[in-house]
Amino acid sequence: EPEVTQTPSHQVTQMGQEVILRCVPISNHLYFYWYRQILGQKVEFLVSFYNNEISEKSEIFDDQFSVERPDGSNFTLKIRSTKLEDSAMYFCASSGTRGGEAFFGQGTRLTVV
Amino acid sequence: GIQVEQSPPDLILQEGANSTLRCNFSDSVNNLQWFHQNPWGQLINLFYIPSGTKQNGRLSATTVATERYSLLYISSSQTTDSGVYFCADNDYKLSFGAGTTVTVRA
Numbered sequence: 001e002p003e004v005t006q007t008p009s010h011q012v013t014q015m016g017q018e019v020i021l022r023c024v025p026i027s028n029h030l031y032f033y034w035y036r037q038i039l040g041q042k043v044e045f046l047v048s049f050y051n052n053e054i055s056e057k058s059e060i061f062d063d064q065f066s067v068e069r070p071d072g073s074n075f076t077l078k079i080r081s082t083k084l085e086d087s088a089m090y091f092c093a094s095s096g097t098r099g100g101e102a103f104f105g106q107g108t109r110l111t112v113v
Numbered sequence: 114g115i116q117v118e119q120s121p122p123d124l125i126l127q128e129g130a131n132s133t134l135r136c137n138f139s140d141s142v143n144n145l146q147w148f149h150q151n152p153w154g155q156l157i158n159l160f161y162i163p164s165g166t167k168q169n170g171r172l173s174a175t176t177v178a179t180e181r182y183s184l185l186y187i188s189s190s191q192t193t194d195s196g197v198y199f200c201a202d203n204d205y206k207l208s209f210g211a212g213t214t215v216t217v218r219a
Binding site: 026043045095103 | 148204
């Protein structure tokens with residue numbers, strides 16, 4: 001069964017460093033998303049991506065964040081100058097159509113120390 | 114954006130019990146999804162249910178879009194049903210509720 005895969009599963013980084021979180025969406029999907037979940041809280045939308053450009057972004061997704069689809073399969077989230085409060089689980093998701101069923105990767109747990 | 118309220122926030126069940134989780138929306142429901150977040154943090158798709166009723170084993174869900182709510186039924190609960198259950202409105206992006214934490218005791 002097709003699935004969304006994310007790497008790494010865990011990442012520990014020092015404050016101020018840059019991290020890149022990687023995702024491989026389901027192969028025939030066209031819409032890609034990043035979400036964040038701070039421990040014990042709800043899942044928050046960060047950004048959606050379609051046709052090689054950002055479709056929508058939340059207030060959380062400021063200049064510290066960027067997304068890229070460097071090739072036909074990968075979808076990345078870059079976080080620059082990480083802060084302690086960036087520590088969270090980051091989920092990638094994809095869907096085949098706008099508003100269609102979204103499938104999530106297993107998440108990357110980011111810890112900023 | 115749409116506000117999603119889930120109730121109850123916490124639920125403790127004895128194994129074998131049945132339960133109902135509810136999701137209310139502040140606006141018209143688009144395409145509703147239910148997820149189960151397991152103890153490892155993974156979000157598992159349960160239902161994609163814009164309207165009507167669906168069943169999958171011991172779980173079933175009903176969405177009444179015109180009345181802006183959805184229900185998730187768990188029957189004959191098992192310890193493996195423990196975790197957090199989220200509903201989300203899917204309108205180009207998912208707007209999640211705060212979740213219902215379910216604990217099933219043996």
